[in-house]
Amino acid sequence: MASQLLLAAASAPPEPTATDADVEARLHAFLLEIRCLVCQNETLADSRAELAVDLRNEVRVQMMAGRSDAEIRDFLTARYGDFVLYRPPLKPSTYLLWFGPFVLLVSGLLVLCRAITPAAATVRVPPPSGGELKRVRRLLDLADGSEPS
Amino acid sequence: MKFVLPLCIFLILSAFLAAGLRLDPQHVPSPLIGKPAPYFELTKLHEPGQTFTPEDMLGKVWLLNVWASWCVSCRVEHALLTALSRASVVPIYGLAYKDGRESSLAFLQSFGDPYVLSIEDPDGRVGIDYGVYGVPETYLIDKAGVIRFKQIGPLTIDVVQETIVPMVARLRR
Numbered sequence A: 001m002a003s004q005l006l007l008a009a010a011s012a013p014p015e016p017t018a019t020d021a022d023v024e025a026r027l028h029a030f031l032l033e034i035r036c037l038v039c040q041n042e043t044l045a046d047s048r049a050e051l052a053v054d055l056r057n058e059v060r061v062q063m064m065a066g067r068s069d070a071e072i073r074d075f076l077t078a079r080y081g082d083f084v085l086y087r088p089p090l091k092p093s094t095y096l097l098w099f100g101p102f103v104l105l106v107s108g109l110l111v112l113c114r115a116i117t118p119a120a121a122t123v124r125v126p127p128p129s130g131g132e133l134k135r136v137r138r139l140l141d142l143a144d145g146s147e148p149s
Numbered sequence B: 001m002k003f004v005l006p007l008c009i010f011l012i013l014s015a016f017l018a019a020g021l022r023l024d025p026q027h028v029p030s031p032l033i034g035k036p037a038p039y040f041e042l043t044k045l046h047e048p049g050q051t052f053t054p055e056d057m058l059g060k061v062w063l064l065n066v067w068a069s070w071c072v073s074c075r076v077e078h079a080l081l082t083a084l085s086r087a088s089v090v091p092i093y094g095l096a097y098k099d100g101r102e103s104s105l106a107f108l109q110s111f112g113d114p115y116v117l118s119i120e121d122p123d124g125r126v127g128i129d130y131g132v133y134g135v136p137e138t139y140l141i142d143k144a145g146v147i148r149f150k151q152i153g154p155l156t157i158d159v160v161q162e163t164i165v166p167m168v169a170r171l172r173r
Helices: A021-031 A050-064 A069-080 A092-116 A130-146 B004-021 B072-086 B101-111 B125-129 B157-172
Strands: B062-067 B092-097 B118-121 B137-141 B147-152
Touching (some): A021 A050, A021 A069, A050 B125, B072 B092, B072 B157, B101 B118, B147 B157
Parallel strands (some): B092 B118
Antiparallel strands (some): B062 B137, B137 B147
């Protein structure tokens, strides 16, 4: 297992804020969908890891330089892979991820339907033979005789 | 016979779980494998007046090891790097990542210098281009300047023996 030291700064230097409030808002919205690779359950917007600070600054610089969200996303995935996106892109390697749950749900429902539907087959019993009929009558008479009236 | 289907499903699930438990969730595979090593020009640690770029290494197979004096795992890896460089398996170049020159020099002074040379990336900008998200990381780069392998975390003797040495031999042909 990786014993590498992941960059988690207890105190990172204060970050510059963009002069344009709109850019800062756009930045925040964008960063909420990017995973921090150090604290991998946090978004780049929230993480305090040093790498997160660096990447936030980088994204901010690029936004202020006029790059689009898609371009910046490509920048990040070119370096860190698709894992950095919280929304995995739809491509052949992720079909199972995207469609798998629905496939499982549908197959589960099919199995359920099969299990619930009562068996349509009727049991066919051959008509009783003469000897068997006698035995049945005798048993029924006995049963009638012991029944309370 | 009714139990066959659930049993099969269970076995398939178990296989997935067994495989999954062996995976390291922290491990993020690099999209740079098979792509040219990103260009940079950084100052050399020991000769601040000079710079180094990956183009200087075209025609050679080499390792780029990302390290820092503040990184504990790098100390663990250091012994292996020293052995590697002594055995002259493949030249190792160091990238001093997010560190001060003084600290980097002191580290090499204390623990030895396995690198042909080290370059400085004090703000980590080159690290971002290489998809560095932790230290140490090591890249194996071929003669055409293409990244062929990335080790996340310290190099181990197994990785060196089973992956790096054979790859270096293959890439040198």
